[in-house]
Amino acid sequence: MIDYEELKLKAIELKKSGMNYTEISKELKLSLNQIRNWIYYNKKPHQPKNLPLKESAYKLSEELAYILGVIEGDGSISKVCNNICLSCKDRDFIEEFKRNLEEWSGIKTSVIYKIDYSKKNRNDLFSVVLCSKEAKLVLNNFNFDSLLNSTEKIKSNFLRGIYDSEGSVIKANLNIKRKDYTRKVVFYNTNKETILFVARLLKDLGIDCSIYNPKLSENRFGNKPVYRIVFSNRKNIERYYKKVGFSIMRKQEKLKDIVNSYVSKYYELKNIKRTNILEVEPLKCH
Numbered sequence: 001m002i003d004y005e006e007l008k009l010k011a012i013e014l015k016k017s018g019m020n021y022t023e024i025s026k027e028l029k030l031s032l033n034q035i036r037n038w039i040y041y042n043k044k045p046h047q048p049k050n051l052p053l054k055e056s057a058y059k060l061s062e063e064l065a066y067i068l069g070v071i072e073g074d075g076s077i078s079k080v081c082n083n084i085c086l087s088c089k090d091r092d093f094i095e096e097f098k099r100n101l102e103e104w105s106g107i108k109t110s111v112i113y114k115i116d117y118s119k120k121n122r123n124d125l126f127s128v129v130l131c132s133k134e135a136k137l138v139l140n141n142f143n144f145d146s147l148l149n150s151t152e153k154i155k156s157n158f159l160r161g162i163y164d165s166e167g168s169v170i171k172a173n174l175n176i177k178r179k180d181y182t183r184k185v186v187f188y189n190t191n192k193e194t195i196l197f198v199a200r201l202l203k204d205l206g207i208d209c210s211i212y213n214p215k216l217s218e219n220r221f222g223n224k225p226v227y228r229i230v231f232s233n234r235k236n237i238e239r240y241y242k243k244v245g246f247s248i249m250r251k252q253e254k255l256k257d258i259v260n261s262y263v264s265k266y267y268e269l270k271n272i273k274r275t276n277i278l279e280v281e282p283l284k285c286h
Contacts, residue, residue: 007028051134054105057106067139068158083129183234205244
């Protein structure tokens, strides 16, 4: 049993040592809002309720696939309590994760508005949390091999969840001559196994991609080497747009702009060969 009174005392000590709310949240694997309530508002810690899942939650579904994709990206499962959480600046991403959580689990959640004070320019953030011991067990013990033998829609939902988290659309000069434009969809991750798994699912949907050797990152990934999955061919981009897409409107609009920029079926983009491309090998199915 987790002692939340003890966790609160530890949070207070960390704050006195000079850590900010965000750093304490990451250290204790608790939500930023919970840490602030304990320290700033001096609220009493409470033991979360162990809410049961509905019966269908134990089977692979389109909603569960999306949740798993998000968890592999920006979402998180707490190590010290039963929280499944997503915090980000995109309200539409939060709402889609919330909808899938509730549809899958049968448990109501709520969206929390908060401010990230750790940044020089205060960032507005939204957060959604599902607290359920059973949900945590299902997600932690999920066998990802079952996704490989699932339906196309389930594979698409997993990809949409993970691309909502760590995918991006890069476009430039769409209306000028071909050699100067940029049209591509990129996925970033530090885990090679995750990269190969995502590439396998893309291939199952008929989307050809290239995997690029890692480069050291100096952004939100820290100093870890980051792999990239890239596709830029018209056929692949249009297929991704129709079968996967994004829940985040700003990303979906950029993708739509690229699709609409193709004025003729003859304007196919050519695949550019790179010397540092890894070979994508099929993962073994069990």
